[in-house]
Amino acid sequence: MFIRTPADLGAVIRDRRRQLKLDQAAFxxxxxxxxxxxxxxxxxxxxxxxxxxxxxxxxLNIRIDVDADQTVRRRAHGAVDINAIVDKAKRPGHDQ
Incomplete structure (x- = not known):
């Protein structure tokens, strides 16, 4: 999933909170x-x-993983392709 805007991040937080069955007050x-x-x-x-x-x-157990030295495919508008990062990390021989 691409998170390009504060609204995208808000949606991720809201969806995960709901998955965990937390209301806003408890969260x-x-x-x-x-x-x-x-x-x-x-x-x-x-x-x-x-x-x-x-x-x-x-x-919410949402993790952000950033590798500053990694070359990342970007869309024309500059969003980071998280799927490319995950795919590269899963390849055999990738240092972890």
Whole structure:
């Protein structure tokens, strides 16, 4: 999946929260934020504090894996192709 915008990230967070059967209030309490913060991040608020976003992703077991030295295929608009990163990491002989 490509995450290109804050709205894309919000959708991922919302979908995973729902998969885990957490309501917004319970999720907010788990990560130490207000329910309003959860509402805003799920709606794609573009100015959410990075530390809180990372805490939210961690609470949902959503992992971000970045290899700064890796060449990544990009679409014309510059989005990172996560599938290409995963495919390369799964190839035999890839250092892990």
């Amino acid at each position: 907010a309490k788990r990560i130490g934020v207000s329910r309003q913060w959860v509402i805003e991040i799920e709606r794609g608020h573009p100015r959410a504090e990075l530390g809180l976003v990372l805490r939210a992703l961690d609470a």
